[in-house]
Amino acid sequence: MSTDLPPSQAEKAVDSDAMLVERTVAGDQKAFELLVIKYQRRIQRLIGRMVRDVDLVEDIAQETFIRAYRALAQFRGEAQFYTWLYRIAVNTAKKALMDLKRNPTVSENSFKSGDDDETSPLENELTSSETPDAVLASKEIAEIINAAMDALPEELRQAITLREIEGLSYEEISEAMSCPIGTVRSRIFRAREAISEKVKPLLENQSGKRW
Amino acid sequence: MNIMKPHTQTSELLSALADGQLVGEDFAAALQACQQDESALARWDSYHLIGDVLRLPARVPAPLLRGVDLGFVDRLNSRLAQEPLAGMALLDPDSVVPAHGAVASELAHHRGPASNDGNFRWKLVAGFASLAAVSAIAWNASGLLALPASAPQLAQAARSPQVVVASPQGMMVRDARLEELLAAHAQLGGNSALQVPSGFLRNATFETPQNAGR
Numbered sequence: 001m002s003t004d005l006p007p008s009q010a011e012k013a014v015d016s017d018a019m020l021v022e023r024t025v026a027g028d029q030k031a032f033e034l035l036v037i038k039y040q041r042r043i044q045r046l047i048g049r050m051v052r053d054v055d056l057v058e059d060i061a062q063e064t065f066i067r068a069y070r071a072l073a074q075f076r077g078e079a080q081f082y083t084w085l086y087r088i089a090v091n092t093a094k095k096a097l098m099d100l101k102r103n104p105t106v107s108e109n110s111f112k113s114g115d116d117d118e119t120s121p122l123e124n125e126l127t128s129s130e131t132p133d134a135v136l137a138s139k140e141i142a143e144i145i146n147a148a149m150d151a152l153p154e155e156l157r158q159a160i161t162l163r164e165i166e167g168l169s170y171e172e173i174s175e176a177m178s179c180p181i182g183t184v185r186s187r188i189f190r191a192r193e194a195i196s197e198k199v200k201p202l203l204e205n206q207s208g209k210r211w
Numbered sequence: 212m213n214i215m216k217p218h219t220q221t222s223e224l225l226s227a228l229a230d231g232q233l234v235g236e237d238f239a240a241a242l243q244a245c246q247q248d249e250s251a252l253a254r255w256d257s258y259h260l261i262g263d264v265l266r267l268p269a270r271v272p273a274p275l276l277r278g279v280d281l282g283f284v285d286r287l288n289s290r291l292a293q294e295p296l297a298g299m300a301l302l303d304p305d306s307v308v309p310a311h312g313a314v315a316s317e318l319a320h321h322r323g324p325a326s327n328d329g330n331f332r333w334k335l336v337a338g339f340a341s342l343a344a345v346s347a348i349a350w351n352a353s354g355l356l357a358l359p360a361s362a363p364q365l366a367q368a369a370r371s372p373q374v375v376v377a378s379p380q381g382m383m384v385r386d387a388r389l390e391e392l393l394a395a396h397a398q399l400g401g402n403s404a405l406q407v408p409s410g411f412l413r414n415a416t417f418e419t420p421q422n423a424g425r
Contacts, residue, residue: 016231019238027296029288030245034228036287037256037279041263058283065287069294145264163230164265170232189226196257203257203278 017081025073032072036065039082043089050093060096064089141202148198152191159187221248229258252281 017038023031040061047060068088075084149157155177162168162176170188174181221244227233228241245251256279373384 016228016233019234023242025296028242029291030242032291033252033284033288034242034245034255036284037252038259040279040283041260061283062287062290066290066294069291141260142264142267145261149265160265164262170227170230185223185227185232188230189223192226192258192261193222195261196254199257199260203253203260206278 018077021072021075021077021081024069032069035081039085040065042082043085046086046089047093050090051097056096056100060089060093063096064092067092137202137206141199144199144202145195148195149191152194156187156191156194159184160191163188218248218250220244221251222254225251225255226258229255229262252284253278 017035020031020035024035043064044057044061047057047064051057051060064085068085071088075081149160152160158177159173162173163170168176170181170184173184173188177184179187221241224233224237224241224244228238233241245255260278373386
């Protein structure tokens with residue numbers, strides 16, 4: 001999730017992550033799996049900007065999550081979980097590069113930056129690990145999701161727009177749309193399901209059967 | 212009456228969880244559902260992927276978009292299975308799963324590694340440094356505390372007898388030794404080097420007697 005969200009959504013997202021961290025620390029490994037799935041894309045993209053070796057990207061991403069897991073009890077929730085994870089990823093990548101005496105492929109700025117905004121230009125730079133096929137597939141996924149979004153019934157499109165793009169909480173959406181919170185939750189879910197159905201075949205092509 | 216299928220219920224819970232809208236029993240139920248429903252993780256991933264795409268600014272090249280690599284997650288899980296539950300017992304030792312009970316009890320009082328854990332000499336140096344600092348502070352403090360008690364005694368011991376004398380300004384209380392000094396130099400009256408009555412300045416001038424050198 002992007003972290004340049006309005007306060008209501010950002011706060012909620014932090015709460016959700018913090019709760020998953022708490023559950024992991026209490027011994028529920030599935031909760032950590034949810035965090036890994038949520039942030040794996042962003043972490044690999046981040047590392048991919050720093051490391052030329054495609055194989056190394058996954059190794060460093062794995063090491064990042066292992067380190068995060070080991071240190072999870074020390075996560076106090078003072079920073080957002082992703083910000084904390086971001087630092088671990090950058091440090092792990094730097095260490096890997098030093099160990100291998102390799103040079104990073106990107107400017108120093110990407111190391112110095114504390115910016116964890118997914119929409120920042122650096123995050124959106126294509127990395128050398130992205131093959132033309134992967135780039136094409138990405139473009140296709142984005143097009144299908146946007147097309148599915150446009151095809152949604154008005155109330156579903158409005159609900160998910162207010163949530164994902166405007167960053168409103170369920171309560172705020174319920175006021176904006178003059179409907180109960182339960183309805184908001186249901187509409188957002190139905191919107192996501194409708195879009196998921198459209199994009200599912202593409203995702204399955206990429207990484208095998210998922211559903 | 213709730214007529215939703217369990218699968219739909221799980222997905223709706225996951226959707227709300229992705230928005231950080233679940234607490235308490237619902238939150239626990241969502242996690243429980245993830246344990247039982249194989250497809251839950253893929254749905255969780257796709258909900259986040261959809262959000263990522265919808266939030267992409269226009270005219271910005273899309274970053275690499277793909278479903279999460281579940282093989283990556285499997286490989287990570289294999290490695291995590293060999294990891295101790297680092298500091299897991301900190302929050303609630305009782306809630307750690309029984310399989311990790313031994314590890315949990317071992318880590319029950321773990322406070323995280325200190326940078327000097329592996330170096331006993333550093334601990335010794337740190338101990339001595341602390342002791343020296345405390346000693347220095349105590350030494351200074353004792354000196355400061357002792358002064359107010361002894362000072363009045365010294366003042367009292369040095370106090371000289373006082374006398375009451377008549378002066379043009381009226382009766383004055385003077386130090387007896389000062390009075391002796393003034394009496395001894397009374398004959399030095401006259402103008403001082405400053406051309407003012409010496410009687411006024413006699414305490415401050417040190418003129419020798421006029422006939423002293425004669």
